[in-house]
Amino acid sequence: MSSAPYTIGVDLGGTNLRVAAYSQPTGILEQIQLPTRLRDGRDAVVRDMCMAIEQLIRNRPQGGLVGIGVGSPGPIELPEGRLHHLPNLPGWDGFELRATIERMLEMSVIVENDANLAALAECRLGKGKSLGADSLCMLTLGTGVGNGIILNGNIWDGMNGMAGEAGHATIWPDGHVCGCGSHGCLEQYASATAVCRMAREAVVGGNAPGLAVLERQNGEFTSRQLAEAARAGDPDAREIFDLVGRSLGIGLAGLVNTLNLPLYVVGGGLAQAWDLFSAKMFAELKHRSYVYRFTDGEIDAFGHRSAKTYVEPAELGAESGILGACLLPITSERGVITEQAQTKP
């Protein structure tokens, strides 16, 4: 029986586990969402994952499965799919994620860093598709700052899957200590976590009366509240988003100068504050990157239209991780399921 080709994607998050069947051009055909049962241990989580995958396979005609992509928080060693020190998945250090899934499922899977998958989805289905760019660099501003790099349509994994950690590029050499052990990482100035920390620091400093009131009212800050305070004109909240913008601008300038890609995408929850940080971000980027200034898409003094570097907010939102996982088997050369494995169940 000839059956329509589809892939399965898994988004393993610290809170939710999502598994989807996907085909082009339809998109997501069916999705299962479960809580990530971290308390029950890694094997329980992988068992939930495999049961959901098997259910999606049973629900479709036999023989159509092209491959299975699994996104996990990083750092993760590739192509082995071995986890390292994951802040959001405590106790998973050294876990052989790929091997464990494959043993349980009796099928091969491809494992990737979730920030890389978000970048892949944004390239193939989001801003990259909209602008016709097949290379991009994405920064995901969430709890941390994730990063993924797509070159000529494919994820750049580096030699062992650890490429795309520009969230840990040094922006302010003597800046705030980072969970990675360094100081002044981009993540310490441009994540939702960082925004809240900077607000607490401002309150402790005693010169941020509006933020002090906000903290008393709410107990603790959220980056969304702080963005609202900044929009309402609170000068200390505005200053925090100015620093987010400056830090992003310095980080992006390094990436633009190094990679010279057509597109840089900023996603994640904090990207909602684009209106608050983007002016400072672009000012800093222009100051710090002559490559950016040379690629403004304008006609130069010699009558030649230059290439254009786009820096844009992401298009896909929270779906990008699962979409990237679904796209992985049809873009990666790292493993397509064999007919034999596929028809096993």
Add this chain to the structure above:
Amino acid sequence: MSSAPYTIGVDLGGTNLRVAAYSQPTGILEQIQLPTRLRDGRDAVVRDMCMAIEQLIRNRPQGGLVGIGVGSPGPIELPEGRLHHLPNLPGWDGFELRATIERMLEMSVIVENDANLAALAECRLGKGKSLGADSLCMLTLGTGVGNGIILNGNIWDGMNGMAGEAGHATIWPDGHVCGCGSHGCLEQYASATAVCRMAREAVVGGNAPGLAVLERQNGEFTSRQLAEAARAGDPDAREIFDLVGRSLGIGLAGLVNTLNLPLYVVGGGLAQAWDLFSAKMFAELKHRSYVYRFTDGEIDAFGHRSAKTYVEPAELGAESGILGACLLPITSERGVITEQAQTKP
């Protein structure tokens, strides 16, 4: 007549113009070196270049020429080969280098940034070959800090040839102004020029007696003299090389975190001071890059030998530019000479 294949490479420098015929595995077959006649204008320089190329072609059997690679200081727009604001080639802004050569020569040529060509040579014939790495990132510490990135054996040009400008990554956001218009670029702390400037600053500051004596004796500093002073124990000279090392470490950490390549090579004249700056460089790199710390080639707690990130001095020296130009036609897809063009003279 069947003839042995060869390429021609050109190294267009601010002082010297070198043109070589090259074949594998022999290497450079014949080389012509001329002064770069900048005072006589761009067309005179290109005419000298074309005459040297034609002479090398006449000296070999007809039909063997595979292609011609031309290295130029950057920034240079590719594949067009159009120059931008070159500090060492004043008056060449907007010059259509490739088109001018091709018109004069009536053959197609491939133009590249000289720092990218040095990286290509280092990858194919130098440290990359020695260590079996087909991807690397090279920093060339000379008058400025050049940078070239090789991914899977090929130059990463970016969208219009401006990739590999990590010499202008911000290291110290409020640091010294750079010729590129930014502040605190790597180039301002890790070039031969920067070392001499820092020595002058130390003398003006009044707290560097040894360097003040050196300046009085010699009129002006060279980075070689300063390295000798540091080796002889002058504390102010040592401090300068410490800052070179720290700045390189911060810059390399950003590159390692972003690219996760197996090899980073440090070349150029100032790399001779490796003994003076490398300890601080590695300390900073370890502090600022968990990707580097995770890729030390050691056996980890789970009995697995990790991939290794090498940071090494370059192997090839001043020959790397011309060798890279010679290699370009046999590694690039951007243009191999047609039989017709080739047999024209």
